[in-house]
Amino acid sequence: MRMKLAATAAMALSALPLSASADGEVNIYSYRQAYLLEPLLNAFEKETGIDTNVVFAKKGLAERLEREGRNSPADVVMTVDISRINELVERDLVQGVENQTLNQNIPENLRHPEGKWFALTTRGRLIFTSRERVEEGEITTYEQLADDKWNDRICTRSGKHPYNIALFSSMIAHHGEADTQAWLEGVKDNLARKPQGGDRDQIKAIAEGVCDISIGNSYYYGNMLRDDNQRAIAEQVRLVFPNAEGRGTHVNISGISLTKSAPNRENAIRLMEFLSSAEAQRIYAEANTEYPANPDVTPSGLVAEWGAINPDQLSLQEIAENRNAAVKLVDRVDYDGE
The missing domain is CATH 3.40.190.10 (Periplasmic binding protein-like II)
Structure with a gap:
């Protein structure tokens, strides 16, 4: 065998x-x-x-x-x-x-x-925040990513990456296309730089002071903590499980x-x-x-140390069915543009 x-x-x-x-x-x-x-x-x-x-x-x-x-x-x-x-x-x-x-x-x-x-x-699609420049509890939901207070303080990878498209699709399921478009325009306005790199690169950008907040999958953070060369970088951010007190975190x-x-x-x-x-x-x-x-x-292991996750109970199939609408929104707001 x-x-x-x-x-x-x-x-x-x-x-x-x-x-x-x-x-x-x-x-x-x-x-x-x-x-x-x-x-x-x-x-x-x-x-x-x-x-x-x-x-x-x-x-x-x-x-x-x-x-x-x-x-x-x-x-x-x-x-x-x-x-x-x-x-x-x-x-x-x-x-x-x-x-x-x-x-x-x-x-x-x-x-x-x-x-x-x-x-x-x-895997949770989490918010990562600077331990030095963002207070604990200062941001707790995906919706708050569009608040004016985060102007020039957010980093993300491409809006067209499947992980972000899935998140945007879930926002459409919860709020509808019009409200999600307004939210996505607000997030774009708050970007500190043009979307680029992967989820780990956003955590690195926080450590380097390029931005204070990013979006990323939980397992990237865990894998960075396991990597001797990246642990110190990962330890500079705090995990936020968005919407944990409400509908739950997108997974x-x-x-x-x-x-x-x-x-x-x-x-x-x-x-x-x-x-x-x-x-x-x-x-x-x-x-x-x-x-x-x-x-x-x-x-178990590192994941258990982060505490319990309250996952969004939205059907993943429903999220998949909103994918095309989410891609169109990303283009409509020119999310990946300058």
Whole structure:
């Protein structure tokens, strides 16, 4: 029993076929990096005796599935971000799963209504503030990011990045397009610089005094704290769980879908069930400083030290359906412009 891994660039994917017919295996296409999956899949193989084969890529897996069609060897796709997961649904590349174990382990708002995807972990889209220049409790909601008091004090990555699009989509779901546009215009007016870089770069910008506030995923902060070269930078910011006293903090997910071809369907569903279990949820969440999707599993390690998160109960599928409207708003307010 040994996990087989093919780490590839998207352009090289077609050169790395997987066996589609052997018994006792499951074939995985993954956007998640190998080191995150290895402990999980080793535990699955030990428990079930089913071998796992993994193709990893940074992009291009949906296109590969489309190209391979019904002859694809892939049984499941593991990926991150609700927009990317929903792309598989929109391209008709995945099938629904009606499974009691999965439905019991994964809350309704963190799975597709027809079982076409299931969340495995969640990450909060948090506000980071300077410990020196922003008082604790001075900002507590996403809505307050548009307040005039933060003029020239906010840094973010591109408004078109999927993580921000998901947040903006959730704002549309809660407030409607017109109010979200007004809010987004206010956030843009408060930017200290043109949107750039990734979530870690926004934390670095706070440490460097470029801005006082940023938006970012919780796991980036956790991974910085684990990095000896970045810990001192991360320690200069304070975590804020927006809207914790109200509707809850917006969360995004990593998730899994069963492909339409799924030559090893039964084994694939056993893997999906295992990944939703308490044992796997603890391993997976702790490996990347994320929150378990299974509400019966408590966070551990660094994540537990941050305190409880009150996640927004809005359906992630509803957020995905607002994606196009959110992209148009970003263009309309020229969020990424000077």
